[in-house]
Amino acid sequence: MGKQYIISMLCAILIAGIAMPVAPTINKRPVAVERWFKNLPHTKEKLTKLHFYFHDVVSGKNSTVVRVAESKATVKSPTVFGAVFVMDDPLTEGPEPDSKIVGRAQGIYSSASMEEIGFLMTLNFVFTDGKYNGSSLSVVGHNPIFHKYREMPILGC
Incomplete structure (x- = not known):
């Protein structure tokens, strides 16, 4: 039985109600957008804090990741450049x-x-229990995995 490696990541996600102007004549600077949003009728900013742990098991019999593709150059690359993985x-x-x-x-x-x-990560956080059961968040972005702090954009919820 080989060693099993587990990568755990604390995900603390802050979600704020964000509205973007759609008319090309509206000033799109951040301060102007914030002012525009606050002046909309019946709007309130909503902040939700989610706290959960993300477990990426990259080897062993209970692996949650599978390598599905790679280039011919991937084997020689110190960064595994060109490898593609699917995760659950x-x-x-x-x-x-x-x-x-x-x-x-x-x-x-x-x-x-x-x-x-x-x-380059494209993933969905699919919630199956608790207050957010049935909800999901889509995340796409660059993940420099050895950096202590990382930011990734949330595209939808």
Whole structure:
């Protein structure tokens, strides 16, 4: 039986109600957009804080990641450039892998950097329990996995 490696990531996501002007004549600077949003009738900013743990098991018999493609140059690349992976990772309440599962992180990531290990990630956080059961968040962006702090854009909810 090989060693099993688990990568756990604390995901603290802040979601704020964001509205963007659609008319080309509206001033699109951040301050102007904020002023425009606050002047809309019947609008209130809503802030939701989600706290969960993301477990990416990259090897072993219970792996949650599968490599589905790679280029001929990937084997020689120190950053695994060109490799493509599919994932279905548990989201849990606590940092332990056996904590209560509140959802799944499902998606695709690819090594897209030749200079550092950095992934282009396209994934959905699909919530299956608790207050947000049935909801999901879509995340797409660059993930420099060895950086202590990372930001990734949330595209939808």
